[in-house]
Amino acid sequence: MNVPSGTEIDLALPRAIPAPKVAPVILNSDDRFDAKLKIDRLYKSYTVAGKEIQALADINLEIRRGEFVAIVGPSGCGKSTLLNLIAGLDRADSGTIESFDDPHGGACKRLLIFQESSLFPWLNVFDNVAYGLKLRNFSKPVIQALVEQYLSMVHLWPFKDACVHQLSGGMKQRVALARALVLKPEILLMDEAFAALDVQTKQDMYRLLLEIWKKTGVTILFVTHNVDEALMLSNRIVLLSSHPGRIKREFPVDLGYPRSGEDWPFRELRSEIVAEFMNEPGDIQGGIAGEKAN
Numbered sequence: 001m002n003v004p005s006g007t008e009i010d011l012a013l014p015r016a017i018p019a020p021k022v023a024p025v026i027l028n029s030d031d032r033f034d035a036k037l038k039i040d041r042l043y044k045s046y047t048v049a050g051k052e053i054q055a056l057a058d059i060n061l062e063i064r065r066g067e068f069v070a071i072v073g074p075s076g077c078g079k080s081t082l083l084n085l086i087a088g089l090d091r092a093d094s095g096t097i098e099s100f101d102d103p104h105g106g107a108c109k110r111l112l113i114f115q116e117s118s119l120f121p122w123l124n125v126f127d128n129v130a131y132g133l134k135l136r137n138f139s140k141p142v143i144q145a146l147v148e149q150y151l152s153m154v155h156l157w158p159f160k161d162a163c164v165h166q167l168s169g170g171m172k173q174r175v176a177l178a179r180a181l182v183l184k185p186e187i188l189l190m191d192e193a194f195a196a197l198d199v200q201t202k203q204d205m206y207r208l209l210l211e212i213w214k215k216t217g218v219t220i221l222f223v224t225h226n227v228d229e230a231l232m233l234s235n236r237i238v239l240l241s242s243h244p245g246r247i248k249r250e251f252p253v254d255l256g257y258p259r260s261g262e263d264w265p266f267r268e269l270r271s272e273i274v275a276e277f278m279n280e281p282g283d284i285q286g287g288i289a290g291e292k293a294n
């Protein structure tokens, strides 16, 4: 995917928020995140080597507050394009992405976490998490309290003074999670965030992410090409078809947590999704994705 990685995108960043007398982020971890997103008739095309590529066509999707939605589909079907549009990293050709912000009046915040963590290597763990709060002029005591709260949530408070290069891949992704969550995002966008991790670390990250999701109620949109990962985590799976990327089918995942790939309902749903998935050509079979006929 051609979108530059290594950066966390935050739509709220350019808006200078005056120093709050009372912190707008509520310290009580029971406080629920509040979000809703409505995507209506979204189209996006690119020009590649002189040819127009329809990456996404007629995407209509509503994400309810507190949902954990997984987007799956073959390579090149437009999963990352969709996340980038929602994050505000790119502009759609047409269509709308509407969000209904939280009742506390907070700025619209859609934070993106990439496959490779985008931590600042010159800052230690604490300062990476504190970065967005400093930009928003939070006071020192508030920053201290929030960073401690969210680093503790990802079990990394004891590593607050560590340098980024001293962390494992899983630890870096946990810092990236804390850095996103500390800003109380309207929605957390995760683009193959665990794809580079080993099997054991992935399992640990699944447990941690589910624990955080339950604790905070944050809305999550999670892109993956891995059907098992989507089934393990989400409560709705949206399958994109390729050439161009359209929503082919949605699958509610009415399975309790924790889930096991060995359970019969899990396996049955997996077979159904994989059967649909396998009908979709990826970039290799499909040539240039979504190339428009002349």
Ligand SMILES: Nc1ncnc2c1ncn2[C@@H]1O[C@H](COP(=O)(O)OP(=O)(O)OP(=O)(O)O)[C@@H](O)[C@H]1O
Residues within 6 Å of the ligand: 001, 002, 003, 046, 047, 048, 053, 055, 073, 074, 075, 076, 077, 078, 079, 080, 081, 082, 225, 288, 289, 290
């Ligand atoms: N910045 C860009 N410029 C030109 N074409 C692009 C750009 N970003 C994506 N595309 C094209 O749009 C289509 C969808 O790409 P996208 O990366 O969104 O797919 P994906 O489903 O995320 O793929 P993968 O799973 O392999 O990362 C592809 O054909 C890709 O080449």
